[in-house]
Amino acid sequence: MNNLTKQEIAGLAEHLESAELQAFEVTKITDEYPDMTYRDAFDIQWEIRRRKEARGHKIVGMKMGLTSWAKMAQMGVEQPCYGFLADYFAVADGADIEHDKLIHPKIEAELAFVTKEPLKGPGIHIADVLRATDFIMPAVEIIDSRYKDFKFDLKSVIADNSSSTRFISGGTMAKPSDLDLKNLGVVMEINGEVVQTGAGAAVLGHPASSVAMLANMLAERDEEIPAGTFIMIGAITAAVQVNKGDNFCVRYQGLGTVSGKFV
């Protein structure tokens, strides 16, 4: 159900996308529109996606957010959220990331699934995901909420494309059957110091359940995950703030490393 008009949705999409493109903070949109629904929030996100595609950008993947039980409890929600990845979000492994183009970026250690068959919900479960997965590879997501001090509610963050801004994938690819995804360890280092450690189970108990949930959430809009989609599953570690000059390296059990530097 929508409580916002088409004009309001278009206006909010432009507002939030401008904040992203020009790197300025805004207050959370539910302050002004307390009655907006989850449908409104996703409509705003899809309108931002449409705007980017209309300017010639390609959508190169999807991401899941708020995928730890602890984070969901903290936000008082029972579902994670998703967002899309545009072509210019991709940063090469080891490359420089321009801090000035972002507002207050944080990094998260994640894994990415690449599918070889479509996944269409509802009713998608872990086994469906593992069967449809071509390979898994390490990924680091840089998130950058457009909201002041990263303070938001679930509807506001959904409208803001779930804080997506940049991502890096790299390391070694592996078949899901060759990995112990639940126990797969990650170690995040910033400037050579270990700052976070975690294991795959931190994401909804099993990394594949995040992809299943994405397929089931997309089904609510009659959308599916096409074959060949790159999907980031959500944070295995807590998000860590990074400053200009910081370099980072995330090490993955059996899957190598992903690195980058903020300049």
Add this chain to the structure above:
Amino acid sequence: MNQSTIQLCGDELFEALQASKSVAPFTERYPEITIDDAYHISLRFLERRVTAGARVIGKKIGITSKAVQQALKVDQPDFGFLTDDMAFSQGEEMPISGKLIAPKAEGEVAFVLEKDLLGPGITNADVLAATAFVLPCFEVVDSRIENWQIKIQDTIADNASCGLFILGDKAVSPADVDLSTCGMVVEKNGQLLSTGAGAAALGSPVNCVTWLANKLGEYGIPLKAGEVILSGSLVPLEPVAPGDFMTVSIGGIGSASVRFT
């Protein structure tokens, strides 16, 4: 501290252990206590346990996380002694009532040695070469010091707050697992509790064992072939109560479970 005070403190801890009762922090009663004094108290505490029939089967390393080191205002770990009466096997129930005071469980990697290691000068390569295998492990720490009100000297004197431990049955060669990135998942009563990875303990569990071999070398004590070395927690400590059931699994190693009664 003089020799008789050290002996007194060690005896006090032994009696507290026997009675499952806690004592006031030594750092409050003996403000002059040094870390070296604390280790001598720990040795006296051990002497009493051995005289009463316990056998030393290994060592434990504690305070291996940066957060705990900062909380205790230290920049290095500590260690204690494992005796046979602390060891539990898979499937055995671990008694809290009447045995432990304020127990907390932590998931660790346990090393079992096949060669002696005597510091100083021990490197990670020496430790890996001397390790027969690694195992998943729950250490259940406990404090004989009132309400866990510990400063570094208190916990060192109190056998590094060691309580009991339980090893998993899956033994893996250290050559077959990356101990720095291996992931750990701890579940309590069927729900995910915490995750971590090897690097949470001083960058790698191997670093912890190397540190211990060199530290014990200062006292002329070797790590011996056959000993079990608990290398330090990879996740935050979790208070446990009778009825709790916990499982730890480590990527590339295996899992261990414990039920508390």
